[in-house]
Amino acid sequence: xxxxxxxxxxxxxxxxxxxxxxxxxxxxxxxxxxxxxxxxxxxxxxxxxxxxxxxxxxxxxxxxxxxxxxxxxxxxxxxxxxxxxxxxxxxxxxxxxxxxxxxxxxxxxxxxxxxxxxxxxxxxxxxxxxxxxxxxxxxxxxxxxxxxxxxxxxxxxxxxxxxxxxxxxxxxxxxxxxxxxxxxxxxxxxxxxxxxxxxxxxxxxxxxxxxxxxxxxxxxxx
Amino acid sequence: xxxxxxxxxxxxxxxxxxxxxxxxxxxxxxxxxxxxxxxxxxxxxxxxxxxxxxxxxxxxxxxxxxxxxxxxxxxxxxxxxxxxxxxxxxxxxxxxxxxxxxxxxxxxxxxxxxxxxxxxxxxxxxxxxxxxxxxxxxxxxxxxxxxxxxxxxxxxxxxxxxxxxxxxxxxxxxxxxxxxxxxxxxxxxxxxxxxxxxxxxxxxxxxxxxxxxxxxxxxxxx
Numbered sequence: 094x095x096x097x098x099x100x101x102x103x104x105x106x107x108x109x110x111x112x113x114x115x116x117x118x119x120x121x122x123x124x125x126x127x128x129x130x131x132x133x134x135x136x137x138x139x140x141x142x143x144x145x146x147x148x149x150x151x152x153x154x155x156x157x158x159x160x161x162x163x164x165x166x167x168x169x170x171x172x173x174x175x176x177x178x179x180x181x182x183x184x185x186x187x188x189x190x191x192x193x194x195x196x197x198x199x200x201x202x203x204x205x206x207x208x209x210x211x212x213x214x215x216x217x218x219x220x221x222x223x224x225x226x227x228x229x230x231x232x233x234x235x236x237x238x239x240x241x242x243x244x245x246x247x248x249x250x251x252x253x254x255x256x257x258x259x260x261x262x263x264x265x266x267x268x269x270x271x272x273x274x275x276x277x278x279x280x281x282x283x284x285x286x287x288x289x290x291x292x293x294x295x296x297x298x299x300x301x302x303x304x305x306x307x308x309x310x311x312x313x314x315x
Numbered sequence: 316x317x318x319x320x321x322x323x324x325x326x327x328x329x330x331x332x333x334x335x336x337x338x339x340x341x342x343x344x345x346x347x348x349x350x351x352x353x354x355x356x357x358x359x360x361x362x363x364x365x366x367x368x369x370x371x372x373x374x375x376x377x378x379x380x381x382x383x384x385x386x387x388x389x390x391x392x393x394x395x396x397x398x399x400x401x402x403x404x405x406x407x408x409x410x411x412x413x414x415x416x417x418x419x420x421x422x423x424x425x426x427x428x429x430x431x432x433x434x435x436x437x438x439x440x441x442x443x444x445x446x447x448x449x450x451x452x453x454x455x456x457x458x459x460x461x462x463x464x465x466x467x468x469x470x471x472x473x474x475x476x477x478x479x480x481x482x483x484x485x486x487x488x489x490x491x492x493x494x495x496x497x498x499x500x501x502x503x504x505x506x507x508x509x510x511x512x513x514x515x516x517x518x519x520x521x522x523x524x525x526x527x528x529x530x531x532x533x534x535x536x537x
Contacts, residue, residue, distance in 0.1 A: 131457075133353060133456065213406070235355025245404060263485055
């Protein structure tokens with residue numbers, strides 16, 4: 094199976110590029126989020142609401158890997174810099190794509206970089222990008238068994254948002270079962286049930302993110 | 316980029332195995348479906364309802380690639396043979412996995428083989444398995460922009476089910492916009508809006524599938 098060796102080499106090379114990106118981000122004092130979810134889990138909606146809430150207190154830039162131009166235009170309309178990553182139909186972002194896209198953002202004028210990964214619960218989990226925080230968004234209509242089916246993604250999350258909780262009344266979703274699956278894989282992960290539609294739960298996520306950005310800035314100034 | 320050559324070789328080898336599987340299936344008179352969807356799109360629910368409706372008129376076997384044991388047990392409880400494909404956490408089924416799993420099903424006593432692929436709208440589209448029909452399941456809560464974001468998957472569909480239409484009242488889903496995206500990529504694809512929860516729309520899909528199985532049997536007997 095010579096293919097396995099090739100895959101290892103690709104991951105090694107990827108990690109080296111990711112490490113360089115991380116050094117750049119740290120030197121600039123930019124916190125980078127890697128936003129991952131299933132197709133339709135609500136990545137773009139979460140990103141837009143997060144920007145709307147925080148754009149007057151933090152300088153935010155966005156890198157869009159899971160794109161239709163409509164999304165890019167929506168985000169740009171919020172008045173923050175956005176760049177498009179050309180994934181060429183690939184199933185995940187890799188460190189080289191992110192590194193190559195950085196120069197198209199005003200990196201020295203940012204506090205927070207939000208990277209929207211490709212909609213996929215499997216492949217993105219295997220690729221370091223140089224980011225600081227893995228944000229995984231699950232959503233109620235996807236069902237309560239997702240942590241059991243996609244363990245690598247849930248194990249790697251630093252923050253887990255459970256989106257579309259406004260649909261809880263219309264769907265058989267056992268929150269205890271979902272949380273149990275998460276806790277087994279990733280005990281103590283920061284967990285925020287939210288609804289982009291009603292805004293419910295968003296404040297707790299925003300407070301977490303504010304604290305994370307402040308922590309980075311403090312480290313950078315020290 | 317020597318990696319590209321390797322990927323080409325892998326796909327070539329995959330296609331050769333898929334072609335052999337297809338010959339085997341044709342010789343046995345078995346129609347094989349490749350069921351693809353996002354995580355939580357409703358693959359297992361669609362499969363279970365399809366089996367419940369057709370199991371007295373067709374001999375059905377199931378190959379589970381997107382698995383938790385709970386799903387396998389649920390399907391097995393319907394009284395049809397089920398086999399588990401060990402994907403090793405991979406992001407798609409490939410022809411070798413399917414070919415290796417065939418002997419664990421009673422293939423000479425089946426009319427219909429249902430293959431549940433891994434929950435992923437990208438990678439499975441690139442791999443022939445030897446099956447006859449690509450069944451793509453989209454779902455209303457994923458949003459109406461999915462054909463625009465995942466064109467390869469929607470372009471390759473022979474049948475498209477739009478699941479969870481019972482949630483249409485609670486979600487901003489523009490059916491016209493969704494259908495337009497599909498029609499541009501895949502004009503005339505067989506399209507069935509369904510709800511696994513209410514059963515709405517299921518009869519049309521079942522009729523399509525009955526006709527497809529009958530067609531295969533007729534060819535095989537001729």
